[in-house]
Amino acid sequence: MPEITSSREVLSTLDASLRARLAERYRRVRAHSLALAAPLSAEDQCIQSMADASPTKWHLAHSSWFFEAVVLQPHVASYAAFDERFARLFNSYYEALGPRHPRPQRGLLTRPSLGEVQAFREHVDAAVLALIAGADALTWDVAAPLLELGLNHEQQHQELIVTDIVHALSCNPLLPAYRPLATPLPRSTRTPLALHWLAMTGGVRNVGHDGEGFAFDNERPRHAVLLPAFLIADRLVAGGDYAQFIADSGYQRPELWLSDGWAAVQANGWRAPAYWLAPGDARAPAAHWQVFGVHGVQPLDAAAPVAHISFYEAAAYAEWAGARLPTEFEWEAACGVPAISEMYGEVWQWTRSSYDPYPGFRPLCGAVSEYNGKFMVGQQVLRGSSSATPAGHGRATYRNFFPPAARWQFAGLRLAKDAPR
Numbered sequence: 001m002p003e004i005t006s007s008r009e010v011l012s013t014l015d016a017s018l019r020a021r022l023a024e025r026y027r028r029v030r031a032h033s034l035a036l037a038a039p040l041s042a043e044d045q046c047i048q049s050m051a052d053a054s055p056t057k058w059h060l061a062h063s064s065w066f067f068e069a070v071v072l073q074p075h076v077a078s079y080a081a082f083d084e085r086f087a088r089l090f091n092s093y094y095e096a097l098g099p100r101h102p103r104p105q106r107g108l109l110t111r112p113s114l115g116e117v118q119a120f121r122e123h124v125d126a127a128v129l130a131l132i133a134g135a136d137a138l139t140w141d142v143a144a145p146l147l148e149l150g151l152n153h154e155q156q157h158q159e160l161i162v163t164d165i166v167h168a169l170s171c172n173p174l175l176p177a178y179r180p181l182a183t184p185l186p187r188s189t190r191t192p193l194a195l196h197w198l199a200m201t202g203g204v205r206n207v208g209h210d211g212e213g214f215a216f217d218n219e220r221p222r223h224a225v226l227l228p229a230f231l232i233a234d235r236l237v238a239g240g241d242y243a244q245f246i247a248d249s250g251y252q253r254p255e256l257w258l259s260d261g262w263a264a265v266q267a268n269g270w271r272a273p274a275y276w277l278a279p280g281d282a283r284a285p286a287a288h289w290q291v292f293g294v295h296g297v298q299p300l301d302a303a304a305p306v307a308h309i310s311f312y313e314a315a316a317y318a319e320w321a322g323a324r325l326p327t328e329f330e331w332e333a334a335c336g337v338p339a340i341s342e343m344y345g346e347v348w349q350w351t352r353s354s355y356d357p358y359p360g361f362r363p364l365c366g367a368v369s370e371y372n373g374k375f376m377v378g379q380q381v382l383r384g385s386s387s388a389t390p391a392g393h394g395r396a397t398y399r400n401f402f403p404p405a406a407r408w409q410f411a412g413l414r415l416a417k418d419a420p421r
């Protein structure tokens, strides 16, 4: 006689499998943060090179504080904080969760030591894994989505660990590498591939996340937009393309620039993307353009996507090229078109869309309502993902955002055009 499995048994097997999967994912994501920090000394992990960037040690602590403040303290009655004082040090911007240490002064936190921060992580890990294993059904229903948010949050900080340390190391006259190469790369002889324009038909398109799987609140709700027909480039703008813009006096021609962008060029002395070293740069003399990055100073690869440009530079380049930036909805509509390349894993792509709430946007409940919504002013949306984005973190509806002058992210551009009428 076949064994009859009760629905309660099926549910409990499903629940155990969900919990095991989340525990495994939690361990993997948390370990990746430590792996990113591993090449860095304790001194490297403490420095803060500018107000926008944070020390590696702070990222390691803040991502742990997030689990403590958002998941453990509200939902585990027996949880004891590792150190009550850490809330003030490692709260980033959550007004509802108490006072904070000023952001520009995170580099002054030589204490707690790196070892204490690592012990803090282990304390949080033990409590989270115990919660996943032992939470009752009611607690699990509330805690599981918050744990998923915490993991996606930690992945965002993993990218920031990389972008922030590259900026910090770029400020060192020795230009040390975050991840040195065993053998220096030879000077690339590649040139940019031919650029092809892909014709996209106009019409009503649905954009935003459909609710299947994880998404941040800013990706919802899914809604319809009307897109006129447009053209979009099949590849990203490459370093060799951008070098032509520089050689054509792109940084000296105000007619190419938005007013704020031209002001930023003048105020900051921009003449090339951040981390580009002009021929003859005294820090690493060479007769050709070089680029500083995770592997230190390397020859410019003319075929690789240009990175570390602001929105202003992206818009000026597009103007020079007789094109424009795509809107975020055009980018999303083009996602998945067979002939399009370099949508993910290269550079975040500046769009012409300002970071606004979608119609019907509702922030998450509780303290995490501050996660995205309150930043919806004065920033541009970037789409795709970059070489610093953790695997599996990008998706077609993902909305990254930065102020238009930001250059320390792995950000570049793809061109678009209105369709001929």
Ligand SMILES: [Fe+2]
Pocket (backbone or CB within 6 Å): 062, 092, 153, 157
């Ligand atoms: Fe954060």
